[in-house]
Amino acid sequence: MTIKQTKNVILIIVKTIFNNENNKMSETIVLGGGCFWCVESVYQxxxxxxxxxxGYAGGNTDNPTYEQICTGRTGHAEVVKVTFDPAKVSLTEILEVFFIASHDPTTLNRQGNDVGTQYRSIILWNSEQQLETAKTVIDKLNTDNVFNGKIVTELKELTDYYKAEQYHQNYFKRNPMQPYCLFSIPPKLSKLKKYFPEKALA
Known part of the structure; x- marks a missing residue:
């Protein structure tokens, strides 16, 4: 092997290690807690x-549209895909925010006036570690009687995920005066600030 070939091999190894380390820095989990505009705003x-x-996940319809989701017959829930840095915020903290600040996990197939399986509380895990962490957080919240009722959140392995239409992305940021959002989102952000002051950005 020539010096040039050796250098190329070393460069490839270094790049591989660097990319692997970068990939380890981020983790993704898919969560559903009612209208995705609201949950999105909390995690932002x-x-x-x-x-x-x-996006949409948890059901059995390929490439669903928002109109199909609204019928409640696709099996999918409105969800958000959250990508986070575990060095800055743990999965446990992500899930605590999910349960305490983003929605009511004790109501089955509804959030407030939004009724239907598309609004169900659901965690779509992509690893056994995520599943076990979710179970641990749920058990603790139930044991501590944090809510008036028991948590009914569905735990399901993530299979298919579909990104929602572009007009749903960053919805509250782009539509700050939308009446539904003005009614629903500020109370959730207030909970975020109250219960997670060290994590809340605004």
């Missing part, structure tokens, strides 16, 4: 969260 204000994307 959590320190350590790198990206939030609204």
């Amino acid at each position: 204000n959590v320190g350590g969260v790198e990206a939030v994307e609204s």
